Structures are given as structure tokens and as C-alpha cells.
Amino acid sequence: MKNHSTLKKPAINLHAQQKVTGKWHYKSYTVVRKIGQGAIGSVYLCMYNGRPVALKMSEQDAAVTVEVNVLKALKKVQGYRLGPSLLDVDDWTAPNGRVYSFYVMEYMEGQTLGSFIQARGKKWLGVLMVQLLEDLEQLHQAGWTFGDLKTDNILVESNPPRIRLVDVGGTTRMGRSIKEYTEFFDRGYWNLGTRKAEPSYDLFAVAMVFLHIYYPRRFERMTGEPSEKLLEKKLYRAKDLQLLHPILRKALKGKYQTATEMKTDAMDKIKQVQRRRSQYRIKIQQKKTYPVKESLSISLVASVFWIISLLLP
């Protein structure tokens, strides 16, 4: 920003096979394809030394720097994998002569939460919810709120299925104001709370993430209908979520103060279901002996009648 009167920096679009070489560290990345676009810049799949990496570039230098700061802060509390790991931060002079900031992170492969549930079934709902809450628990304890928690920002890696949070663009220090959000998942939009960064902000979004699986086209707030009622109705109609209803409802109402509380409830629910399932199995085994008994008793009764009929003239 040498001069305020220079024109706004145009948005940048990288094309396949383009080489991006850093101005400071001289590392060179070859673009394969674009894999995402957000409010701040785009993410590209690139190759570096024959290895896939994800590169994020934006015309908003400040925003890139802020995200890098978050990724660095998360690195310090790791040992536990929160978000993608940061590999490089640099600037690139584009063919148009302007300098763009970018950073490079680990490339994560996986399915979106929605498609995973569609493919593998609702029995995974509870497990994935617990995993998600575990990650948030760690993040909150480190003093951060995820902020822009939405289905697109949750990836499920396979073998074994494991949840990963991807975009830290909205990640905000506790007690501050949420930097970035998506309306559907934002409690402020539904008029059900503030945009202050605190655990309950993320937990509301968790509930909306699970609703979103069953309303992939989302829905909007209505004038004249309180959001609480509307969400309740939508929740009721998502029959697959039935087991998790009490937990989701509590999260939507902001009744959970920490991710740990919500996680404990979710785990209890899973155990309950497993117990019920094993009892059910026992019942089924018992049922299996029934047909034999049944046919025996029927034939017994029949034979008694037959003998009686013989005795009668």
C-alpha cells in the first residue's frame, strides 16, 4: 500500500500448470486445480517436490496474515491435530505486477460430512459428533473459538473415519467478536445470541451443521415466526436425528457452556443406543427358538383334537 490512490488490487485467479514462486523463500509450487473459494481468497491444489499441498492466495494481504497467525498459534497447542498444518508463508509477484500474499498448508483428502453420512448411514452421526466436539474442546481450551463452523469446513478422512476442521478464516480469540461467519450457522442471524466468541457460539453451529445434513439446501429465517420455533420444527422433521434431538435442542438454546458437557451427553447417548442394540440382539436370539416351540405346541394341540375325534363315534 504505497499509495492510497492506487487502484484496488484485482482478485487473482491461478490457472492449471501455473508456477507460483515465493519472493522470500524461493519455493516453487505448480497449480493443479482450484479446490475452494471463500470470502477471503481461493485455495488451490498444488504440487511441491512431487507432493500435493494446498495453497491459499488472496488479494487481501491483511486477511492472509491473520489466518497465518491463527495457524501458527494452533501449531503451538498441537500434539493434537487442530486444523491443517502450515508449511510455508510467502509473497508472489503476479504477471500483473502486483504482489499477492499466500500460504501453503497440508493437503487433506476426505469427504464432506454430508456425503459421508449419506454413504455410510446415520449410525455414524453420534460418533462424528463426539469427534467434532473433542476437537472443539481442545480448541476452546487453547483459547480460541472456531467461528465459521459449517459443513463445508468439516472434512471426514477415511480409514479410520476422522473429522478434520479445515478453514481457520473465522477462528477468533475467546471474548472477541466473531470475524467471519455463514448466516445459516450463525446464532446472530437467527437472533438466538450474540456474535461474541465463546464456546456456546461454536456449539450452536454444531447443531446447525447436523441439521444441514438433512436440509442440504438450507432454509431462511421467517419474519413473524420466532427462530426458536422454526428450528424446533425443522429438527422434529429430521427423523434420522431423533436420538440426538435433546442434545441438539440444548445446543440451539445455548444451554451448553462447554464442548465437554455436550460431548458427555453425546457419549451417553451412544452408549444408551449400544446397550439397547445389544438387548435387542438378545431378544432376537430368543425369538429364534420360538418357531420350533410354536410348531410343537400346535401339533400337540392338533393331535389331542385328533385323538378326541377318534374317540367320538
Added chain:
Amino acid sequence: MNAGTLKQILLLTDGCSNKGEDPAIVASLANQQGITVNVIGILDDDQTEQPEGLQEVEDIAVSGGGVSQIVYSERLSQTVQMVTRQAMTQTLQGFVNKELRSILGKDQSMEELDPEKRGEIMEVVEDLGETSDLEVVVLVDSSASMRDKLETVKEALFDLSMSLNARVGKNRFCIYRFPGRRSDIDLVLDWSPRLDGISKVFPKLTSGGITPTGPALRAAMYQFSKKQLRRNSDEEPFDIEETGY
């Protein structure tokens, strides 16, 4: 931490000015007074191409030291808060750059530092953005073509106040519409920390076909209490050294 008051004008319009002085010139004047001018151009939901008139949107923001964005009305809420924040960061970065230049020499700015150092400075800018006080004069174009968009504008402003009131720093907003009945602008809502009352006061305000953006901007500029305006544009509205990082 003492972080003074940031002053912004937020102009919401859907077209080109057609009366009075050049809004870009007024915007640069405002910028010299320490006010940042942000502009949001609102498109109709069925508008597929950007009309030429909206080039002015970018011109005003560039000379006003602010941020501009052209959006469909459905995306307005998020854009309003993003633009406001981005402009705050930009203004603060401007101060930091000035400071850097005075320490490290003429050609220094954040962009020329290596990413590592830039990151550290950005943390300070973020802190300032969270804690500094903010005053926004919202200026709503109420010419006839805006009629269908005013409901969305109302929602977006309500939303903006919710976002900003989650900050640590204090906020004050006031809303004006233009053209006014007899003057360049009419007051819709006087200085207030929240925009909760907005639903009552936001009337079905449409006026004739003229869009005197320039004169309206000038009038908006005077809404920041006059003694707060700096006579000398070299003075900083707050002292970076006092921020104590």
C-alpha cells in the same frame, strides 16, 4: 490500551450520482479529515451485468481511503460488516505504516517486511481493531430505484450493529438518507450505540429520481462533531506509542 476513535462513512447506493459536486472529490476531502469513506453498491437480484454507473462506487472508496464492494442485495448483511471491518483494518494499517516509515525510512511499509515480521505487526493491528472505538455515519440512497432494497438495507444495518457490538471497543452509529426533503440529507436515526430501534424509524423512504451523492457525502462529513475533526491531517487520531504492546 488506548486506541482512539475510528470514523467512517458508509454509503449504500444502487447507482450513479447525477447532481452536485463530484463525490470522489468530497470523499478525498473527508479522508484528509481522518474519515474513511466506504461504499457498497447494491445490485438487483436479477441484474446480471454490472452497470457502468457503479464504477463510481470504487472511485469514491479509493479516494475516501475506504473499501468498496458491489453485491446482490441477498448478500448485503455479510458484506456490510465485512467492508466495515476491512476498512478499520486498512485504516489502522495506514497508521502503522506511517509509524514504520518514520522509524525505518521512507520506503518501508508492512508489505515490504518479511512475512514473519508482518505477522507480528498484524497482531497489533488486530488488537487495535478490536479495542478501538468506532463512529459510523450510515448514508442510505433513498432514490426511487432503492425502494425494494430498503428492507434488506434495514436488516443489514441491524446485523452490522450486532456484529460490531460484540467487539470490546465502543460503537456509535447514526443514519441519514439522501436526498432529503429540503436539505441534502435527512436524519433517520441520531447517534446511538445500537441500531435496535431501527425497525421503528426506517420509513418507506423513497424520494425522486435525483441522486446527489456528492453533496450528501459532504453533509455526512459534518455529522462527526466538528471539534473532533482534525485541522491538521498529519496528526494521528490516536497515539500508536501509547498502545502498550
